Amino acid sequence: MTRKWLRWLPAVAVPAVIAAGALAGSLPASAGDPLPPKTPEQVLQLIAQHSEPALSGTLEQSSELGLPELPKTGPGTDSSSTAWLELLTGPHTARVYRDGPDHARIQVMDQLAERNAVRNGNDVWFYNSKDNTASHVQLPADAGRAHNSGKDATATPDQLAAMFLAKIDPSTDVTVGADVQVAGRPAYNLVLTPKSDATLVSSIAVAVDGQTGLPLGVEVKARGQADPAFRVAYTSLTLAAPDASVFAFSPPPGATVKEIPVPEHKHGTDSEKGTPPAKDSARKPAVTGSGWDAVVEFPAGTQKPTSDAAAPLQQLTVPVRGGRLLSTALVNVLMLDDGRIFAGSVPVERLQAAAAQK
Amino acid sequence: MLCALAAIPILIAVAVRVSSAVPAGRGPAFLDRITQNGLFVGVTAMVVSVPLFLPLTVGVVAGDTIAGEAGQGTLRYLLVAPAGRVRLLLIKYAGAALFVVVAPLVVALVGAGIGAALFPVGPVTLLSGDTIGTGEAMVRLLLIAAYLAVSLLGLSAIGLFISTLTDVPVGAMAATVVLSVVAQVLDALPQLEWLHPWLFSHYWLDFGDLLRQPLSWDSFAANAVLQAGYVAVFGALAYGRFITKDVLS
Secondary structure, three states: OOHHHHHHHHHHHHHHHHHHHHHHHHOOOOOOOOOOOOHHHHHHHHHHHHOOOOOEEEEEEEEEOOOOOOOOOOOOOOOOOHHHHHHHHEEEEEEEOEEEEEEEEEEEOOOOEEEEEEEEOEEEEEOOOOEEEEEEEOOOOOHHHHHHHHOOOOOOOHHHHHHHHOOOOOOOEEEEEEEEEOOEEEEEEEEEEEOOOOOOOOEEEEEEEEOOOOOOEEEEEOOOOOOOEEEEEEEEEEEEOHHHOOOOOOOOOOOEHHHHHHHOOOOOOOOOOOOOOOOOOOHHEEOOOOOOEEEEEEEOOOOOOOOOHHHHHHOOOOOEEEEEEEEOOOOEEEEEEOOOOOOOOOHHHEEEEEEHHO | HHHHHHHHHHHHHHHHHHHOOOOOOOOOHHHHHHHOOOOHHHHHHHHHOOOOOHHHHHHHHHHHHHHHHHHHHHHHHHHOOOOOOHHHHHHHHHHHHHHHHHHHHHHHHHHHHHHHOOOOOOOOOOOOOOOOHHHHHHHHHHHHHHHHHHHHHHHHHHHHHHHHHOOOOHHHHHHHHHHHHHHHHHOOHHHHHOOOHOOOOOOOOHHHHHHOOOOOOHHHHHHHHHHHHHHHHHHHHHHHHHOOOOOOO
Protein backbone atom coordinates (compact mmCIF):
# COMPACT_ATOMS: atom_id res chain seq x y z
CA MET A 1 0.00 0.00 0.00
CA THR A 2 2.77 2.45 0.92
CA ARG A 3 4.41 1.59 -2.38
CA LYS A 4 1.32 2.73 -4.21
CA TRP A 5 1.28 6.03 -2.34
CA LEU A 6 4.96 6.57 -3.07
CA ARG A 7 4.09 6.68 -6.76
CA TRP A 8 2.08 9.83 -6.15
CA LEU A 9 5.07 11.52 -4.56
CA PRO A 10 6.13 13.45 -7.71
CA ALA A 11 2.57 14.72 -8.14
CA VAL A 12 2.79 16.25 -4.66
CA ALA A 13 6.41 17.34 -4.85
CA VAL A 14 6.21 19.26 -8.13
CA PRO A 15 3.44 21.69 -7.07
CA ALA A 16 5.19 22.11 -3.71
CA VAL A 17 8.43 23.06 -5.45
CA ILE A 18 6.59 25.49 -7.73
CA ALA A 19 4.74 27.06 -4.81
CA ALA A 20 8.00 27.46 -2.89
CA GLY A 21 9.63 29.02 -5.95
CA ALA A 22 6.75 31.44 -6.42
CA LEU A 23 6.86 32.44 -2.77
CA ALA A 24 10.60 33.00 -2.87
CA GLY A 25 10.23 35.06 -6.01
CA SER A 26 7.55 37.29 -4.55
CA LEU A 27 9.63 38.20 -1.51
CA PRO A 28 11.34 41.55 -1.93
CA ALA A 29 14.90 41.11 -3.08
CA SER A 30 17.37 42.08 -0.43
CA ALA A 31 19.26 45.21 -1.32
CA GLY A 32 22.82 44.38 -2.28
CA ASP A 33 24.73 47.44 -1.16
CA PRO A 34 22.73 49.74 1.06
CA LEU A 35 22.79 53.30 -0.21
CA PRO A 36 24.47 55.92 1.95
CA PRO A 37 21.78 57.65 4.03
CA LYS A 38 20.68 61.02 2.71
CA THR A 39 18.42 63.76 3.96
CA PRO A 40 15.37 64.72 1.85
CA GLU A 41 17.20 67.87 0.74
CA GLN A 42 20.13 65.83 -0.51
CA VAL A 43 17.84 63.50 -2.43
CA LEU A 44 16.05 66.47 -3.97
CA GLN A 45 19.43 67.82 -4.97
CA LEU A 46 20.33 64.45 -6.45
CA ILE A 47 17.21 64.61 -8.62
CA ALA A 48 17.85 68.19 -9.61
CA GLN A 49 21.35 67.50 -10.85
CA HIS A 50 20.51 64.32 -12.75
CA SER A 51 21.36 64.52 -16.40
CA GLU A 52 19.12 62.97 -19.01
CA PRO A 53 20.93 59.74 -19.63
CA ALA A 54 20.54 57.60 -22.70
CA LEU A 55 18.39 54.67 -21.69
CA SER A 56 16.17 51.90 -22.83
CA GLY A 57 13.72 50.33 -20.47
CA THR A 58 10.30 48.88 -19.89
CA LEU A 59 7.69 50.79 -17.95
CA GLU A 60 4.72 49.29 -16.23
CA GLN A 61 1.77 51.43 -15.28
CA SER A 62 -1.26 50.46 -13.28
CA SER A 63 -4.15 52.47 -11.93
CA GLU A 64 -6.75 51.72 -9.30
CA LEU A 65 -8.68 54.95 -9.57
CA GLY A 66 -12.06 53.38 -9.08
CA LEU A 67 -12.97 53.97 -12.70
CA PRO A 68 -14.55 51.07 -14.55
CA GLU A 69 -12.22 49.30 -16.92
CA LEU A 70 -13.17 50.27 -20.44
CA PRO A 71 -13.81 47.54 -22.96
CA LYS A 72 -10.80 47.04 -25.20
CA THR A 73 -12.89 46.28 -28.25
CA GLY A 74 -16.14 47.53 -29.66
CA PRO A 75 -17.34 50.84 -31.02
CA GLY A 76 -15.77 53.99 -29.72
CA THR A 77 -12.53 52.52 -28.43
CA ASP A 78 -10.51 53.99 -31.27
CA SER A 79 -11.62 57.57 -30.88
CA SER A 80 -8.93 59.82 -29.51
CA SER A 81 -11.21 61.28 -26.84
CA THR A 82 -11.41 57.95 -25.05
CA ALA A 83 -7.79 56.95 -25.67
CA TRP A 84 -6.49 58.93 -22.68
CA LEU A 85 -9.28 57.55 -20.50
CA GLU A 86 -8.20 54.08 -21.50
CA LEU A 87 -4.67 54.88 -20.34
CA LEU A 88 -6.05 55.76 -16.90
CA THR A 89 -7.89 52.48 -16.46
CA GLY A 90 -6.27 49.11 -16.40
CA PRO A 91 -2.60 48.22 -16.62
CA HIS A 92 -0.25 49.16 -19.44
CA THR A 93 3.24 48.24 -20.48
CA ALA A 94 5.44 50.54 -22.51
CA ARG A 95 8.98 50.46 -23.79
CA VAL A 96 10.97 53.66 -23.57
CA TYR A 97 14.08 54.52 -25.55
CA ARG A 98 15.92 57.77 -25.14
CA ASP A 99 19.18 59.17 -26.39
CA GLY A 100 19.71 62.83 -25.65
CA PRO A 101 16.92 65.39 -25.52
CA ASP A 102 15.84 65.04 -29.15
CA HIS A 103 15.83 61.30 -29.71
CA ALA A 104 13.09 59.39 -27.95
CA ARG A 105 10.65 56.63 -28.61
CA ILE A 106 7.78 55.33 -26.52
CA GLN A 107 5.94 52.16 -27.46
CA VAL A 108 2.71 51.47 -25.60
CA MET A 109 2.25 47.74 -26.01
CA ASP A 110 -1.33 46.55 -26.28
CA GLN A 111 -2.38 43.04 -27.09
CA LEU A 112 -1.77 42.54 -30.83
CA ALA A 113 -1.46 46.29 -31.24
CA GLU A 114 0.95 49.05 -30.42
CA ARG A 115 0.99 52.84 -30.16
CA ASN A 116 4.23 54.59 -30.95
CA ALA A 117 5.56 58.07 -30.40
CA VAL A 118 8.94 58.63 -31.99
CA ARG A 119 11.04 61.76 -31.92
CA ASN A 120 14.04 61.83 -34.20
CA GLY A 121 15.61 65.27 -34.26
CA ASN A 122 12.83 67.66 -35.18
CA ASP A 123 10.53 65.04 -36.64
CA VAL A 124 7.88 63.64 -34.35
CA TRP A 125 5.81 60.69 -35.47
CA PHE A 126 2.80 59.07 -33.86
CA TYR A 127 1.80 55.67 -35.13
CA ASN A 128 -1.17 53.53 -34.13
CA SER A 129 -1.08 50.00 -35.45
CA LYS A 130 -4.76 49.39 -34.69
CA ASP A 131 -6.03 51.58 -37.51
CA ASN A 132 -2.66 51.89 -39.29
CA THR A 133 -2.51 55.67 -39.04
CA ALA A 134 0.57 57.81 -38.67
CA SER A 135 0.74 61.50 -37.87
CA HIS A 136 3.73 63.70 -38.29
CA VAL A 137 4.75 66.92 -36.57
CA GLN A 138 7.63 68.93 -37.90
CA LEU A 139 9.05 70.91 -34.99
CA PRO A 140 10.70 74.25 -35.57
CA ALA A 141 14.48 74.10 -35.39
CA ASP A 142 14.63 75.83 -32.00
CA ALA A 143 12.04 73.65 -30.31
CA GLY A 144 12.77 72.88 -26.71
CA ARG A 145 12.41 69.51 -25.10
CA ALA A 146 8.80 70.12 -24.13
CA HIS A 147 7.51 68.04 -27.03
CA ASN A 148 9.44 65.08 -25.79
CA SER A 149 6.51 62.91 -24.98
CA GLY A 150 3.65 61.98 -27.22
CA LYS A 151 0.11 63.01 -26.48
CA ASP A 152 -0.83 59.38 -26.71
CA ALA A 153 1.95 57.94 -24.60
CA THR A 154 2.21 57.29 -20.91
CA ALA A 155 4.30 59.75 -18.95
CA THR A 156 7.71 58.50 -17.88
CA PRO A 157 8.52 58.52 -14.16
CA ASP A 158 10.88 61.47 -14.45
CA GLN A 159 8.26 63.62 -16.14
CA LEU A 160 5.74 62.74 -13.44
CA ALA A 161 8.30 63.20 -10.68
CA ALA A 162 9.19 66.64 -12.03
CA MET A 163 5.50 67.54 -11.98
CA PHE A 164 5.02 66.45 -8.37
CA LEU A 165 8.31 67.83 -7.09
CA ALA A 166 7.49 71.23 -8.56
CA LYS A 167 4.52 71.26 -6.18
CA ILE A 168 6.55 70.89 -3.01
CA ASP A 169 5.62 73.76 -0.73
CA PRO A 170 5.20 74.24 3.03
CA SER A 171 1.99 72.18 2.95
CA THR A 172 3.99 69.05 2.16
CA ASP A 173 6.10 66.85 4.40
CA VAL A 174 9.11 65.47 2.55
CA THR A 175 10.78 62.42 4.04
CA VAL A 176 13.08 59.66 2.83
CA GLY A 177 11.72 56.17 3.43
CA ALA A 178 13.54 52.84 3.38
CA ASP A 179 15.50 52.11 0.22
CA VAL A 180 13.61 50.28 -2.50
CA GLN A 181 14.62 48.16 -5.45
CA VAL A 182 13.26 49.31 -8.81
CA ALA A 183 14.23 47.48 -12.00
CA GLY A 184 17.00 45.79 -10.03
CA ARG A 185 18.57 49.08 -8.98
CA PRO A 186 18.75 50.36 -5.41
CA ALA A 187 16.82 53.58 -5.10
CA TYR A 188 15.99 56.23 -2.51
CA ASN A 189 12.33 56.42 -1.68
CA LEU A 190 11.31 60.06 -1.44
CA VAL A 191 7.88 60.34 0.17
CA LEU A 192 5.74 63.44 -0.14
CA THR A 193 2.92 63.55 2.40
CA PRO A 194 0.33 66.31 2.39
CA LYS A 195 -0.06 67.93 5.80
CA SER A 196 -3.69 68.66 5.13
CA ASP A 197 -6.32 66.07 6.13
CA ALA A 198 -8.81 67.36 3.60
CA THR A 199 -7.15 65.97 0.51
CA LEU A 200 -7.74 62.56 -1.05
CA VAL A 201 -4.03 62.07 -1.69
CA SER A 202 -2.47 60.09 1.10
CA SER A 203 1.14 60.11 -0.09
CA ILE A 204 3.30 60.21 -3.18
CA ALA A 205 6.44 58.11 -3.30
CA VAL A 206 9.17 58.77 -5.85
CA ALA A 207 11.87 56.14 -6.26
CA VAL A 208 15.13 57.91 -7.08
CA ASP A 209 18.01 55.93 -8.51
CA GLY A 210 20.84 56.02 -5.97
CA GLN A 211 23.52 56.28 -8.62
CA THR A 212 22.22 58.70 -11.23
CA GLY A 213 19.38 60.51 -9.49
CA LEU A 214 16.99 59.47 -12.23
CA PRO A 215 13.43 58.97 -10.96
CA LEU A 216 12.64 55.29 -11.55
CA GLY A 217 9.09 55.10 -10.33
CA VAL A 218 6.19 57.11 -8.97
CA GLU A 219 3.48 55.74 -6.73
CA VAL A 220 0.45 57.76 -5.66
CA LYS A 221 -1.58 56.47 -2.75
CA ALA A 222 -5.10 57.54 -2.00
CA ARG A 223 -6.72 57.77 1.41
CA GLY A 224 -8.66 54.69 2.43
CA GLN A 225 -7.19 52.44 -0.26
CA ALA A 226 -4.46 49.91 0.32
CA ASP A 227 -3.40 49.50 -3.32
CA PRO A 228 -1.68 52.48 -4.90
CA ALA A 229 -4.16 54.54 -6.90
CA PHE A 230 -1.60 55.12 -9.59
CA ARG A 231 1.77 53.54 -10.12
CA VAL A 232 4.32 53.80 -12.87
CA ALA A 233 7.78 52.29 -12.62
CA TYR A 234 10.50 50.77 -14.70
CA THR A 235 10.57 46.98 -14.64
CA SER A 236 13.82 46.86 -16.56
CA LEU A 237 16.30 49.58 -17.36
CA THR A 238 19.55 49.76 -19.27
CA LEU A 239 21.54 52.95 -19.07
CA ALA A 240 23.14 52.77 -22.50
CA ALA A 241 22.40 54.44 -25.79
CA PRO A 242 19.88 52.36 -27.75
CA ASP A 243 20.59 51.43 -31.34
CA ALA A 244 20.14 54.47 -33.58
CA SER A 245 17.78 52.53 -35.86
CA VAL A 246 15.20 52.56 -33.06
CA PHE A 247 14.61 56.26 -33.66
CA ALA A 248 14.47 56.05 -37.44
CA PHE A 249 10.83 56.01 -38.39
CA SER A 250 9.12 56.34 -41.71
CA PRO A 251 5.44 55.65 -42.13
CA PRO A 252 4.79 52.14 -43.40
CA PRO A 253 3.35 51.77 -46.90
CA GLY A 254 -0.43 51.76 -46.86
CA ALA A 255 -0.71 53.80 -43.67
CA THR A 256 -2.88 56.90 -43.49
CA VAL A 257 -0.49 59.78 -42.88
CA LYS A 258 -1.70 63.00 -41.31
CA GLU A 259 0.37 66.15 -41.04
CA ILE A 260 -0.24 68.03 -37.79
CA PRO A 261 0.67 71.72 -37.63
CA VAL A 262 2.98 72.70 -34.79
CA PRO A 263 0.95 73.85 -31.78
CA GLU A 264 1.35 77.53 -30.99
CA HIS A 265 1.95 77.31 -27.28
CA LYS A 266 5.11 75.67 -26.06
CA HIS A 267 3.75 73.60 -23.21
CA GLY A 268 1.72 71.41 -25.49
CA THR A 269 1.98 68.29 -23.42
CA ASP A 270 -0.03 69.65 -20.54
CA SER A 271 -3.07 70.74 -22.47
CA GLU A 272 -4.20 67.21 -23.14
CA LYS A 273 -4.96 66.16 -19.59
CA GLY A 274 -5.08 69.40 -17.73
CA THR A 275 -6.89 72.62 -18.20
CA PRO A 276 -7.31 74.12 -21.63
CA PRO A 277 -5.78 77.59 -21.82
CA ALA A 278 -8.48 80.12 -21.07
CA LYS A 279 -9.32 82.48 -23.89
CA ASP A 280 -9.57 85.66 -21.83
CA SER A 281 -8.76 86.56 -18.28
CA ALA A 282 -12.41 86.77 -17.21
CA ARG A 283 -12.80 83.06 -17.83
CA LYS A 284 -9.68 81.99 -16.03
CA PRO A 285 -10.23 79.15 -13.59
CA ALA A 286 -10.41 80.42 -10.02
CA VAL A 287 -8.51 78.57 -7.32
CA THR A 288 -9.87 78.41 -3.78
CA GLY A 289 -7.39 77.47 -1.10
CA SER A 290 -3.83 76.45 -1.72
CA GLY A 291 -1.69 73.36 -1.59
CA TRP A 292 -3.14 69.89 -1.73
CA ASP A 293 -6.74 70.68 -0.83
CA ALA A 294 -7.17 73.48 -3.36
CA VAL A 295 -10.40 73.57 -5.36
CA VAL A 296 -10.32 74.78 -8.94
CA GLU A 297 -13.42 76.35 -10.43
CA PHE A 298 -13.97 76.59 -14.15
CA PRO A 299 -16.65 79.15 -14.98
CA ALA A 300 -19.51 78.15 -17.25
CA GLY A 301 -18.67 77.73 -20.90
CA THR A 302 -14.95 77.06 -20.69
CA GLN A 303 -15.23 73.29 -20.89
CA LYS A 304 -17.59 71.96 -23.47
CA PRO A 305 -17.46 68.22 -23.79
CA THR A 306 -17.41 67.19 -27.41
CA SER A 307 -20.09 64.80 -28.55
CA ASP A 308 -17.86 61.72 -28.59
CA ALA A 309 -16.52 62.50 -25.15
CA ALA A 310 -20.03 62.98 -23.81
CA ALA A 311 -21.03 59.33 -23.93
CA PRO A 312 -18.20 57.98 -21.75
CA LEU A 313 -18.59 60.98 -19.44
CA GLN A 314 -22.23 60.15 -19.00
CA GLN A 315 -21.30 56.60 -18.04
CA LEU A 316 -18.52 57.60 -15.67
CA THR A 317 -20.37 60.24 -13.71
CA VAL A 318 -23.05 59.82 -11.12
CA PRO A 319 -25.82 62.33 -10.44
CA VAL A 320 -25.47 64.32 -7.21
CA ARG A 321 -27.22 67.34 -5.79
CA GLY A 322 -26.97 70.15 -8.35
CA GLY A 323 -25.12 68.30 -11.08
CA ARG A 324 -23.04 65.27 -11.88
CA LEU A 325 -19.94 63.95 -10.14
CA LEU A 326 -16.94 62.22 -11.62
CA SER A 327 -15.44 60.45 -8.65
CA THR A 328 -12.05 58.78 -8.63
CA ALA A 329 -9.74 57.73 -5.85
CA LEU A 330 -7.56 60.82 -6.32
CA VAL A 331 -9.66 63.55 -7.90
CA ASN A 332 -13.30 64.53 -7.72
CA VAL A 333 -14.86 66.62 -10.47
CA LEU A 334 -18.26 68.19 -9.87
CA MET A 335 -20.07 69.32 -13.01
CA LEU A 336 -22.93 71.60 -12.05
CA ASP A 337 -26.06 71.91 -14.14
CA ASP A 338 -25.33 75.62 -14.70
CA GLY A 339 -22.09 74.71 -16.51
CA ARG A 340 -19.62 75.50 -13.75
CA ILE A 341 -17.10 72.79 -12.97
CA PHE A 342 -15.32 72.31 -9.64
CA ALA A 343 -12.37 70.00 -9.41
CA GLY A 344 -9.89 69.08 -6.71
CA SER A 345 -8.39 66.15 -4.91
CA VAL A 346 -10.79 66.68 -2.02
CA PRO A 347 -13.98 64.91 -0.87
CA VAL A 348 -17.12 65.80 -2.74
CA GLU A 349 -18.61 67.66 0.26
CA ARG A 350 -15.83 70.21 -0.02
CA LEU A 351 -16.52 70.72 -3.72
CA GLN A 352 -20.21 71.25 -2.97
CA ALA A 353 -19.37 73.70 -0.21
CA ALA A 354 -17.13 75.63 -2.59
CA ALA A 355 -19.90 75.64 -5.17
CA ALA A 356 -22.44 76.92 -2.65
CA GLN A 357 -20.22 79.83 -1.60
CA LYS A 358 -20.24 81.36 -5.05
CA MET B 1 -7.54 17.21 -38.23
CA LEU B 2 -4.56 18.97 -39.72
CA CYS B 3 -6.64 19.35 -42.88
CA ALA B 4 -9.38 21.06 -40.87
CA LEU B 5 -6.78 23.45 -39.44
CA ALA B 6 -5.37 24.09 -42.92
CA ALA B 7 -8.86 25.02 -44.09
CA ILE B 8 -8.92 28.05 -41.74
CA PRO B 9 -6.33 30.18 -43.59
CA ILE B 10 -7.75 29.07 -46.95
CA LEU B 11 -11.24 30.15 -45.91
CA ILE B 12 -9.94 33.50 -44.66
CA ALA B 13 -7.92 34.18 -47.79
CA VAL B 14 -10.76 33.26 -50.16
CA ALA B 15 -13.28 35.27 -48.14
CA VAL B 16 -11.09 38.38 -48.18
CA ARG B 17 -10.31 37.87 -51.86
CA VAL B 18 -13.93 37.71 -53.02
CA SER B 19 -15.28 40.39 -50.69
CA SER B 20 -14.66 44.11 -50.75
CA ALA B 21 -11.84 45.79 -48.85
CA VAL B 22 -11.91 45.41 -45.07
CA PRO B 23 -11.96 48.76 -43.26
CA ALA B 24 -9.00 49.24 -40.93
CA GLY B 25 -9.52 48.25 -37.31
CA ARG B 26 -12.47 45.94 -37.97
CA GLY B 27 -12.62 42.17 -37.60
CA PRO B 28 -9.82 40.07 -36.16
CA ALA B 29 -6.39 41.67 -35.89
CA PHE B 30 -4.44 42.02 -39.15
CA LEU B 31 -7.46 41.15 -41.34
CA ASP B 32 -7.26 44.53 -43.06
CA ARG B 33 -3.59 44.00 -43.94
CA ILE B 34 -4.20 40.88 -46.01
CA THR B 35 -5.03 42.64 -49.28
CA GLN B 36 -1.71 44.50 -49.10
CA ASN B 37 0.38 41.55 -48.07
CA GLY B 38 -0.51 37.89 -48.40
CA LEU B 39 1.77 36.80 -45.54
CA PHE B 40 -0.72 38.26 -43.09
CA VAL B 41 -3.14 35.44 -43.96
CA GLY B 42 -0.96 33.17 -41.80
CA VAL B 43 -0.92 35.63 -38.89
CA THR B 44 -4.66 36.28 -39.08
CA ALA B 45 -5.39 32.57 -39.26
CA MET B 46 -3.34 32.00 -36.12
CA VAL B 47 -5.13 34.84 -34.29
CA VAL B 48 -8.46 33.29 -35.26
CA SER B 49 -7.54 29.73 -34.36
CA VAL B 50 -5.84 30.35 -30.99
CA PRO B 51 -8.96 30.75 -28.83
CA LEU B 52 -10.86 27.67 -30.03
CA PHE B 53 -9.66 25.68 -33.04
CA LEU B 54 -6.14 24.91 -31.87
CA PRO B 55 -7.19 23.99 -28.29
CA LEU B 56 -9.99 21.90 -29.78
CA THR B 57 -7.68 19.78 -31.92
CA VAL B 58 -5.05 19.59 -29.17
CA GLY B 59 -7.75 18.51 -26.72
CA VAL B 60 -8.88 15.74 -29.08
CA VAL B 61 -5.34 14.45 -29.61
CA ALA B 62 -4.25 14.70 -25.96
CA GLY B 63 -7.53 13.33 -24.60
CA ASP B 64 -7.24 10.32 -26.90
CA THR B 65 -3.73 9.30 -25.76
CA ILE B 66 -4.42 6.82 -22.94
CA ALA B 67 -8.20 6.79 -22.84
CA GLY B 68 -8.34 5.96 -26.54
CA GLU B 69 -6.32 2.80 -26.02
CA ALA B 70 -8.36 1.92 -22.95
CA GLY B 71 -11.61 2.52 -24.82
CA GLN B 72 -10.57 0.20 -27.63
CA GLY B 73 -9.40 -2.39 -25.16
CA THR B 74 -5.83 -2.31 -26.47
CA LEU B 75 -4.19 -0.74 -23.42
CA ARG B 76 -3.79 -4.16 -21.76
CA TYR B 77 -1.90 -5.54 -24.71
CA LEU B 78 0.39 -2.50 -24.84
CA LEU B 79 1.28 -3.06 -21.20
CA VAL B 80 1.97 -6.73 -21.71
CA ALA B 81 5.05 -5.75 -23.70
CA PRO B 82 8.05 -5.26 -21.40
CA ALA B 83 8.32 -1.56 -22.23
CA GLY B 84 6.85 -0.32 -18.96
CA ARG B 85 4.15 2.17 -18.19
CA VAL B 86 6.44 5.20 -17.84
CA ARG B 87 7.79 4.65 -21.32
CA LEU B 88 4.30 4.26 -22.75
CA LEU B 89 3.21 7.49 -21.05
CA LEU B 90 6.26 9.37 -22.34
CA ILE B 91 5.75 8.14 -25.89
CA LYS B 92 2.06 9.03 -25.80
CA TYR B 93 2.92 12.52 -24.60
CA ALA B 94 5.62 12.88 -27.23
CA GLY B 95 3.02 12.04 -29.86
CA ALA B 96 0.67 14.71 -28.52
CA ALA B 97 3.55 17.20 -28.33
CA LEU B 98 4.46 16.48 -31.93
CA PHE B 99 0.92 17.33 -32.97
CA VAL B 100 1.13 20.54 -30.91
CA VAL B 101 4.26 21.54 -32.85
CA VAL B 102 2.89 20.62 -36.26
CA ALA B 103 -0.60 22.14 -35.90
CA PRO B 104 0.34 25.86 -35.69
CA LEU B 105 3.03 25.29 -38.29
CA VAL B 106 0.42 23.98 -40.73
CA VAL B 107 -1.79 27.02 -40.11
CA ALA B 108 1.14 29.42 -40.60
CA LEU B 109 2.61 27.78 -43.70
CA VAL B 110 -0.69 27.08 -45.46
CA GLY B 111 -1.68 30.68 -44.64
CA ALA B 112 1.52 32.11 -46.06
CA GLY B 113 1.21 29.88 -49.12
CA ILE B 114 -2.40 30.69 -49.95
CA GLY B 115 -1.72 34.36 -49.18
CA ALA B 116 1.21 34.42 -51.57
CA ALA B 117 -0.94 32.78 -54.22
CA LEU B 118 -3.89 35.18 -53.95
CA PHE B 119 -2.33 38.48 -52.83
CA PRO B 120 0.84 40.43 -53.45
CA VAL B 121 3.75 39.70 -51.11
CA GLY B 122 6.13 42.41 -50.04
CA PRO B 123 7.79 44.05 -47.06
CA VAL B 124 5.79 43.46 -43.90
CA THR B 125 4.69 46.26 -41.58
CA LEU B 126 5.23 45.37 -37.93
CA LEU B 127 3.10 46.58 -35.04
CA SER B 128 5.70 49.24 -34.28
CA GLY B 129 5.31 50.73 -37.74
CA ASP B 130 8.70 49.53 -38.97
CA THR B 131 8.89 47.39 -42.08
CA ILE B 132 10.93 44.24 -42.56
CA GLY B 133 11.73 42.17 -45.63
CA THR B 134 9.89 39.02 -46.69
CA GLY B 135 12.62 36.68 -45.47
CA GLU B 136 12.63 38.11 -41.97
CA ALA B 137 8.84 38.12 -41.99
CA MET B 138 8.87 34.36 -42.64
CA VAL B 139 11.22 33.96 -39.66
CA ARG B 140 8.78 35.90 -37.48
CA LEU B 141 5.91 33.77 -38.78
CA LEU B 142 7.76 30.59 -37.80
CA LEU B 143 8.56 32.15 -34.41
CA ILE B 144 4.86 32.74 -33.83
CA ALA B 145 4.14 29.13 -34.75
CA ALA B 146 6.82 28.08 -32.24
CA TYR B 147 5.28 30.37 -29.63
CA LEU B 148 1.87 28.75 -30.12
CA ALA B 149 3.43 25.29 -29.97
CA VAL B 150 4.95 26.16 -26.58
CA SER B 151 1.64 27.70 -25.49
CA LEU B 152 -0.28 24.50 -26.15
CA LEU B 153 2.15 22.14 -24.42
CA GLY B 154 0.54 22.87 -21.06
CA LEU B 155 -2.92 22.06 -22.37
CA SER B 156 -1.71 18.81 -23.90
CA ALA B 157 -0.21 17.79 -20.53
CA ILE B 158 -3.59 18.49 -18.90
CA GLY B 159 -5.24 16.40 -21.62
CA LEU B 160 -2.80 13.55 -20.97
CA PHE B 161 -3.64 13.58 -17.25
CA ILE B 162 -7.40 13.62 -17.86
CA SER B 163 -6.92 10.83 -20.36
CA THR B 164 -5.40 8.60 -17.66
CA LEU B 165 -8.47 9.17 -15.45
CA THR B 166 -11.06 7.60 -17.71
CA ASP B 167 -11.66 4.84 -20.21
CA VAL B 168 -13.97 7.01 -22.31
CA PRO B 169 -11.86 8.99 -24.80
CA VAL B 170 -14.67 11.41 -25.71
CA GLY B 171 -14.99 12.40 -22.08
CA ALA B 172 -11.29 13.18 -21.80
CA MET B 173 -11.35 15.20 -25.03
CA ALA B 174 -14.41 17.19 -23.99
CA ALA B 175 -13.03 17.86 -20.50
CA THR B 176 -9.75 19.17 -21.95
CA VAL B 177 -11.48 21.49 -24.41
CA VAL B 178 -13.90 22.72 -21.74
CA LEU B 179 -10.94 23.46 -19.42
CA SER B 180 -9.30 25.57 -22.11
CA VAL B 181 -12.51 27.55 -22.58
CA VAL B 182 -12.97 27.97 -18.82
CA ALA B 183 -9.38 29.23 -18.47
CA GLN B 184 -9.98 31.83 -21.16
CA VAL B 185 -13.23 32.96 -19.57
CA LEU B 186 -11.49 33.34 -16.19
CA ASP B 187 -8.73 35.27 -17.92
CA ALA B 188 -11.28 37.77 -19.18
CA LEU B 189 -12.69 38.59 -15.74
CA PRO B 190 -10.89 41.59 -14.21
CA GLN B 191 -12.09 40.57 -10.72
CA LEU B 192 -9.79 37.54 -10.82
CA GLU B 193 -6.68 39.52 -11.71
CA TRP B 194 -4.52 37.68 -9.13
CA LEU B 195 -5.29 34.40 -10.85
CA HIS B 196 -4.49 35.50 -14.40
CA PRO B 197 -0.71 34.93 -14.47
CA TRP B 198 -1.36 31.34 -13.37
CA LEU B 199 -3.79 30.45 -16.14
CA PHE B 200 -2.28 28.37 -18.92
CA SER B 201 -4.14 30.43 -21.52
CA HIS B 202 -2.92 33.77 -20.15
CA TYR B 203 -0.17 34.36 -22.70
CA TRP B 204 -1.85 32.67 -25.68
CA LEU B 205 -2.59 35.92 -27.52
CA ASP B 206 0.61 37.70 -26.52
CA PHE B 207 2.48 36.47 -29.55
CA GLY B 208 2.09 40.01 -30.86
CA ASP B 209 5.32 40.71 -28.97
CA LEU B 210 7.09 38.82 -31.73
CA LEU B 211 5.77 41.37 -34.23
CA ARG B 212 7.38 44.35 -32.54
CA GLN B 213 10.60 46.11 -33.38
CA PRO B 214 12.93 45.59 -31.48
CA LEU B 215 11.69 42.06 -30.93
CA SER B 216 10.45 41.50 -27.38
CA TRP B 217 11.18 38.09 -25.89
CA ASP B 218 9.53 38.85 -22.53
CA SER B 219 6.23 37.11 -23.19
CA PHE B 220 7.95 34.19 -24.92
CA ALA B 221 10.06 33.57 -21.81
CA ALA B 222 7.17 34.06 -19.37
CA ASN B 223 5.01 31.75 -21.45
CA ALA B 224 7.70 29.07 -21.64
CA VAL B 225 8.16 29.11 -17.85
CA LEU B 226 4.41 28.89 -17.26
CA GLN B 227 3.92 26.02 -19.72
CA ALA B 228 6.92 24.16 -18.28
CA GLY B 229 5.21 24.41 -14.88
CA TYR B 230 1.98 22.97 -16.27
CA VAL B 231 3.85 20.17 -18.03
CA ALA B 232 5.70 19.33 -14.79
CA VAL B 233 2.58 19.38 -12.58
CA PHE B 234 0.24 17.49 -14.88
CA GLY B 235 3.00 15.18 -16.09
CA ALA B 236 3.64 14.20 -12.46
CA LEU B 237 -0.09 13.78 -11.85
CA ALA B 238 -0.44 11.64 -14.97
CA TYR B 239 2.53 9.55 -13.81
CA GLY B 240 1.03 9.05 -10.37
CA ARG B 241 -2.32 8.07 -11.80
CA PHE B 242 -1.13 5.86 -14.63
CA ILE B 243 1.44 3.94 -12.56
CA THR B 244 -1.07 3.13 -9.82
CA LYS B 245 -3.99 2.50 -12.13
CA ASP B 246 -5.57 -0.95 -12.37
CA VAL B 247 -5.73 -1.54 -16.07
CA LEU B 248 -8.74 -3.74 -16.78
CA SER B 249 -9.33 -3.04 -20.43
